[in-house]
Amino acid sequence: MRDREIRDEQRHLDAVYGRLTEKIHEAEYLMADAARRGQVGTPGALAERDAQVFQAGLHLSRLNREFEDFLFGRIDLLAGKDGERGPDGASTSVEPADDAVREEPDGQVADIAETLHIGRLGVLDADYVPLVIDWRAPAAAPFYRATPLRPGRVVRRRVIRSRGRRVLGVEDDLLRPGLRASLAGRELPVVGDGALLAALGRERGHRMTDIVASIQAEQDEVIRAPAGKVTEVSGGPGTGKTAVALHRAAYLLYQDRRRYAGGILVVSPTPLLVSYTEGVLPSLGEEGQVAIRALGSLVDGFEADAYDEQPVAAVKGSAAMARLLPRVAREATEADDAPDRLRVVAFGRRVELDADALARVRRQVLGGTAPVNLLRPRARRLLLDALWERSGAAARYPDPELAAEARDAFFEDIGDEDTFREFLAAWWPERTPLQALLTMADERRLARQARRLLRPREIRLLARSLRRVTPDGRGLSAHDVALLDELRALLGAPPKPARPAPGGGLDELDALAGVAELTTYAERQERRAERGERGERDEERFDYTHVIVDEAQDLTPMQWRMVGRRGRQASWTVVGDPAQSSWTAPEEAAAERRAALGGRSVRRFELTVNYRNPAEIARVADGVLARAMPGARPPRAVRSTGVLPRYAVAGTEEALPDAVRAEAERLLSEVSGTVGVVVAMGLRATARSWLAGADDRLVVLGSLEAKGLEYDATLVVAPARIADESPAGARVLYVALTRSTQRLTVLSGPGDAPDEAGVPEALRAGTDADAAGPDAAAVSGTPR
Ligand SMILES: Nc1ncnc2c1ncn2[C@@H]1O[C@H](COP(=O)(O)OP(=O)(O)OP(=O)(O)O)[C@@H](O)[C@H]1O
Numbered sequence: 001m002r003d004r005e006i007r008d009e010q011r012h013l014d015a016v017y018g019r020l021t022e023k024i025h026e027a028e029y030l031m032a033d034a035a036r037r038g039q040v041g042t043p044g045a046l047a048e049r050d051a052q053v054f055q056a057g058l059h060l061s062r063l064n065r066e067f068e069d070f071l072f073g074r075i076d077l078l079a080g081k082d083g084e085r086g087p088d089g090a091s092t093s094v095e096p097a098d099d100a101v102r103e104e105p106d107g108q109v110a111d112i113a114e115t116l117h118i119g120r121l122g123v124l125d126a127d128y129v130p131l132v133i134d135w136r137a138p139a140a141a142p143f144y145r146a147t148p149l150r151p152g153r154v155v156r157r158r159v160i161r162s163r164g165r166r167v168l169g170v171e172d173d174l175l176r177p178g179l180r181a182s183l184a185g186r187e188l189p190v191v192g193d194g195a196l197l198a199a200l201g202r203e204r205g206h207r208m209t210d211i212v213a214s215i216q217a218e219q220d221e222v223i224r225a226p227a228g229k230v231t232e233v234s235g236g237p238g239t240g241k242t243a244v245a246l247h248r249a250a251y252l253l254y255q256d257r258r259r260y261a262g263g264i265l266v267v268s269p270t271p272l273l274v275s276y277t278e279g280v281l282p283s284l285g286e287e288g289q290v291a292i293r294a295l296g297s298l299v300d301g302f303e304a305d306a307y308d309e310q311p312v313a314a315v316k317g318s319a320a321m322a323r324l325l326p327r328v329a330r331e332a333t334e335a336d337d338a339p340d341r342l343r344v345v346a347f348g349r350r351v352e353l354d355a356d357a358l359a360r361v362r363r364q365v366l367g368g369t370a371p372v373n374l375l376r377p378r379a380r381r382l383l384l385d386a387l388w389e390r391s392g393a394a395a396r397y398p399d400p401e402l403a404a405e406a407r408d409a410f411f412e413d414i415g416d417e418d419t420f421r422e423f424l425a426a427w428w429p430e431r432t433p434l435q436a437l438l439t440m441a442d443e444r445r446l447a448r449q450a451r452r453l454l455r456p457r458e459i460r461l462l463a464r465s466l467r468r469v470t471p472d473g474r475g476l477s478a479h480d481v482a483l484l485d486e487l488r489a490l491l492g493a494p495p496k497p498a499r500p501a502p503g504g505g506l507d508e509l510d511a512l513a514g515v516a517e518l519t520t521y522a523e524r525q526e527r528r529a530e531r532g533e534r535g536e537r538d539e540e541r542f543d544y545t546h547v548i549v550d551e552a553q554d555l556t557p558m559q560w561r562m563v564g565r566r567g568r569q570a571s572w573t574v575v576g577d578p579a580q581s582s583w584t585a586p587e588e589a590a591a592e593r594r595a596a597l598g599g600r601s602v603r604r605f606e607l608t609v610n611y612r613n614p615a616e617i618a619r620v621a622d623g624v625l626a627r628a629m630p631g632a633r634p635p636r637a638v639r640s641t642g643v644l645p646r647y648a649v650a651g652t653e654e655a656l657p658d659a660v661r662a663e664a665e666r667l668l669s670e671v672s673g674t675v676g677v678v679v680a681m682g683l684r685a686t687a688r689s690w691l692a693g694a695d696d697r698l699v700v701l702g703s704l705e706a707k708g709l710e711y712d713a714t715l716v717v718a719p720a721r722i723a724d725e726s727p728a729g730a731r732v733l734y735v736a737l738t739r740s741t742q743r744l745t746v747l748s749g750p751g752d753a754p755d756e757a758g759v760p761e762a763l764r765a766g767t768d769a770d771a772a773g774p775d776a777a778a779v780s781g782t783p784r
Pocket residue numbers: 196199200209210211214215216219235236237238239240241242243244577580611612707708709710738
């Protein structure tokens with residue numbers, strides 16, 4: 001029966017590829033036709049050509065891609081209630097018709113009225129009959145949502161596994177097990193079980209894969225939630241928050257491409273998580289439509305390449321910085337070598353402003369409300385005012401009209417003089433955010449500015465950490481980047497250098513027709529890079545239509561402010577888990593988060609199933625969670641492997657390197673996929689040197705870098721050092737323990753106080769809290 005069913009699906013897939021081949025030929029014809037039009041040369045024809053090339057090119061690149069599993073699902077449905085059909089050719093009703101199921105003496109019977117195949121893109125045959133329904137289309141929703149409790153019209157759900165053009169296998173679920181259904185006169189067959197579990201057990205690589213074939217009902221609710229306002233998703237580790245957020249981006253694009261194309265920003269905590277996840281959207285057919293950026297690369301022109309230790313991070317991320325930075329920005333114009341005297345010649349006499357007079361004018365200028373760099377015209381005017389005053393000329397013109405005329409002439413003459421202009425440029429220089437940030441490395445100056453905002457120790461830490469930043473922006477941390485963004489807003493953009501007149505074809509088209517609509521985000525990025533090479537700066541984007549924040553529990557107040565600036569008009573999807581937060585002042589962050597989301601109403605979802613960790617590993621992590629966040633209810637692990645975590649001990653500091661190597665080797669031999677070695681941030685570089693030259697399936701990570709990632713096997717080294725590294729250390733340890741899909745080894749070092757079974761103290765304590773029972777409080781990895 002299995003072979004017959006596979007042959008049936010193969011026939012369908014052949015028909016789909018047949019149709020795709022026709023579409024590819026159509027698209028190629030359109031491309032060739034567009035090229036001919038290109039020779040006409042009028043702007044209108046060019047714009048039309050560009051649109052056509054864009055559409056055809058998009059189509060071609062999607063169709064030509066040999067998707068591993070272009071077609072992955074099928075649902076067999078009862079007749080629908082209203083019998084209406086939607087634009088994709090499928091019936092729209094979710095509920096079965098009243099007479100769809102017949103009662104017979106030996107039970108319920110029904111005929112399958114409609115069969116839909118679900119895939120990565122929709123494909124219609126030449127008669128507009130759907131061969132494949134796009135997974136994001138409303139008609140595909142029952143594939144993900146139907147449950148035996150609420151089956152709707154779905155009788156059988158089938159997951160189809162294929163490679164290239166070959167169907168390899170099928171797995172069925174019966175949603176109405178009591179019903180005898182027939183399809184084309186034959187009883188509906190059911191093959192295999194466990195499509196989800198098969199997906200979860202597969203080996204992991206260094207890139208995340210999509211989950212379209214096995215999205216679960218609670219996840220589907222989030223993916224398809226209406227886009228208005230704020231969609232907030234909480235859930236413990238491994239519940240699919242990141243996966244769901246990315247699939248939601250693809251769904252929004254499908255829903256309203258005009259609105260969202262190129263306008264979705266995904267904010268990720270680390271560059272590692274960016275590179276881990278960035279393949280998912282292209283695999284869903286959305287190449288280059290979504291900007292995925294790490295917090296440290298959110299401000300154009302800067303790239304964080306350094307890490308702040310926890311006490312420094314705590315200062316830089318805190319809301320106090322939002323009060324300190326305006327002072328820094330205001331004083332950033334005061335250069336050490338600024339002139340302290342202004343001399344001009346007016347009416348044949350020397351007129352002069354001394355240091356005191358200049359200081360008075362500076363205070364007056366700063367009374368203005370514009371960003372600091374934009375106050376220069378005000379500075380010019382107030383300096384001229386002061387000079388006019390000082391010249392005493394006003395007294396010579398009793399008639400107010402004549403006085404005003406003389407004053408205007410004075411302003412014009414003096415204002416245009418080279419000496420005055422040079423003075424102004426030196427006295428009120430334009431400052432870049434980086435220059436302003438670097439002024440904070442001066443501890444004495446910072447101490448004055450930060451009075452009553454920071455403690456002396458905090459001031460010292462801050463100034464010291466900024467001394468590592470070079471004038472060209474190397475040595476910045478992700479926290480510094482948020483400060484730069486704040487300073488950029490406070491200073492205001494210096495006037496842009498005049499753009500060269502539009503030259504090449506595409507730029508010209510942009511200018512003509514606002515063709516941004518017609519080009520892909522990737523194309524625009526490429527051109528942006530080209531412009532960058534030519535030394536032209538593009539304006540940074542702040543007008544995203546949708547902002548997705550991953551690992552939202554970790555954003556500091558200053559980072560919320562930075563992200564908030566990019567989504568003033570946007571709708572939001574915010575996913576996170578407070579139990580994994582490495583940030584220590586949650587209330588402060590919550591206030592800035594509310595401000596960033598701009599008071600929009602919030603729709604909350606919670607994911608409750610852990611798809612990553614086997615139950616054996618989840619149990620160990622749950623113990624640590626109970627200690628890190630008493631009362632938190634962990635997510636439920638769906639599978640078990642029968643393999644318990646392993647505990648190993650290195651009794652001395654000297655024994656640690658060999659033990660790490662041995663345990664890492666052991667895990668490499670036990671799994672065929674990736675191995676992550678997680679150590680305290682302070683041990684990163686050393687641990688990398690211990691494992692230099694190891695198999696490239698192995699990665700060494702600092703605890704904070706492990707956020708969001710997963711490995712077939714994880715080695716957690718010296719847990720107490722991870723836990724002791726910050727006040728949020730126990731939560732960071734919880735993150736480290738929840739990275740594995742198959743195997744976990746915990747290696748105790750000196751200081752971990754392992755018991756005779758090798759279980760370190762940090763993991764033992766959890767069992768006490770376990771005794772309080774799982775229902776100790778109604779919290780599940782996240783507060784309700
Ligand atoms: N419905 C699903 N079908 C198959 N795999 C799934 C499904 N949901 C989640 N997964 C897998 O579970 C793993 C965890 O997902 P993901 O990284 O999105 O979780 P998360 O909630 O973001 O975790 P964390 O909080 O630890 O960052 C991934 O490998 C993902 O592919």
